[in-house]
Amino acid sequence: MKITSVEAIPLAVSFRSTFRFGTTDRSTSPNVVVLIRTDDGVTGYGEACPVPAFTSETQASIVELVEQRISPALSGLDPRNRIALLAELHKILRFAPFTIAAVDTALLDLVGRASGLPVHALLGGAFRTRTEVHGSVGWDADPAKVAATAVEQAETYRWLKLYAGRGELDADIDRLQAVRDAVGPETRLFVDINGMWSPSDLMRALPRIREIDLVMLEQPLPPSATGAIRDLVAKLEVDVVADESVRTVTDAAAVARENTATVINLGHSKLGGPSTAMHAAHIAHGNGIGLMVGSVIEMGLATAMGLHIAAALPSLAYPSYLMGPLKYRQQITQEQVEVLDGHIAIPEGPGLGVTVDEDALRELDARR
Ligand SMILES: [Mg+2]
Numbered sequence: 001m002k003i004t005s006v007e008a009i010p011l012a013v014s015f016r017s018t019f020r021f022g023t024t025d026r027s028t029s030p031n032v033v034v035l036i037r038t039d040d041g042v043t044g045y046g047e048a049c050p051v052p053a054f055t056s057e058t059q060a061s062i063v064e065l066v067e068q069r070i071s072p073a074l075s076g077l078d079p080r081n082r083i084a085l086l087a088e089l090h091k092i093l094r095f096a097p098f099t100i101a102a103v104d105t106a107l108l109d110l111v112g113r114a115s116g117l118p119v120h121a122l123l124g125g126a127f128r129t130r131t132e133v134h135g136s137v138g139w140d141a142d143p144a145k146v147a148a149t150a151v152e153q154a155e156t157y158r159w160l161k162l163y164a165g166r167g168e169l170d171a172d173i174d175r176l177q178a179v180r181d182a183v184g185p186e187t188r189l190f191v192d193i194n195g196m197w198s199p200s201d202l203m204r205a206l207p208r209i210r211e212i213d214l215v216m217l218e219q220p221l222p223p224s225a226t227g228a229i230r231d232l233v234a235k236l237e238v239d240v241v242a243d244e245s246v247r248t249v250t251d252a253a254a255v256a257r258e259n260t261a262t263v264i265n266l267g268h269s270k271l272g273g274p275s276t277a278m279h280a281a282h283i284a285h286g287n288g289i290g291l292m293v294g295s296v297i298e299m300g301l302a303t304a305m306g307l308h309i310a311a312a313l314p315s316l317a318y319p320s321y322l323m324g325p326l327k328y329r330q331q332i333t334q335e336q337v338e339v340l341d342g343h344i345a346i347p348e349g350p351g352l353g354v355t356v357d358e359d360a361l362r363e364l365d366a367r368r
Pocket of ligand 1: 192194218219243244265
């Protein structure tokens with residue numbers, strides 16, 4: 001089996017409502033579907049979802065890299081040598097994690113489809129058939145609006161991710177309190193600060209974080225605040241998750257070595273693909289660091305990839321962030337994401353186990 005071409009389709013897609021977190025407002029999303037075609041007639045699909053907070057890649061840069069560098073480099077090669085092919089790509093692309101993530105995903109999908117195996121089997125096999133997912137309640141200036149969204153989501157999810165760091169500290173904490181008051185004590189709440197607090201903000205916030213019963217803090221300090229976070233992690237009674245500070249396998253090793261977090265957010269897009277994500281996961285797990293599967297809120301292909309990773313990890317410290325397609329107005333896969341009892345089933349079919357809606361791809365093509 002040989003690769004004949006690698007193609008990229010830029011999508012024009014949008015969110016059901018504007019999603020605010022960190023310094024970001026998302027109402028549209030610049031996703032790109034990557035297709036790897038072979039002389040066997042089997043096609044593998046991947047998805048890139050570049051987010052400015054993580055990468056300087058854009059929809060246009062991803063399409064150009066795929067067409068001008070990746071397709072010529074991979075054409076004629078055997079897709080079953082996935083890691084060797086990715087090593088070749090790392091020689092010609094300098095830090096294009098979201099682009100490579102889509103290619104890595106498409107290679108796994110392709111080999112899975114060709115062999116009849118689900119992607120999780122190619123990653124070493126499944127520890128579970130479903131994974132718990134959490135909801136996410138975007139930041140809003142109006143606490144009543146945040147609380148209302150949380151109440152609505154609490155009907156579907158047992159766990160909700162909240163955001164802080166964007167507003168003034170006390171006002172942000174008041175919003176978190178408003179959510180706790182609205183949803184009651186049963187819903188588990190955690191907060192992503194996207195690296196926007198200072199160490200003194202965090203110290204000031206801690207008593208109220210305990211009061212509100214937030215079980216985990218994601219990226220409370222900027223990635224550069226290594227010393228401060230190490231000291232705090234040693235003292236804190238809540239888990240600290242590293243997200244923005246883990247962009248590479250080397251970063252994951254640094255967290256394990258320096259104890260700058262108790263859990264790593266394993267997003268395969270920001271980490272440059274499922275293969276590097278699994279590498280980072282094994283380093284973290286082997287060093288007693290917990291794992292949760294994150295995302296940048298992707299559509300059906302990258303989300304399916306995340307589900308296979310969630311299946312293949314030996315243990316998960318927290319629910320996964322894998323309900324992304326539900327935030328989009330449009331869909332690119334025929335299967336709809338379904339949250340049952342707070343969980344999403346791991347796809348079982350060959351490859352990613354989802355059916356790409358070719359009509360939708362044509363209709364959503366941003367070049368039309
Ligand atoms: Mg995060």
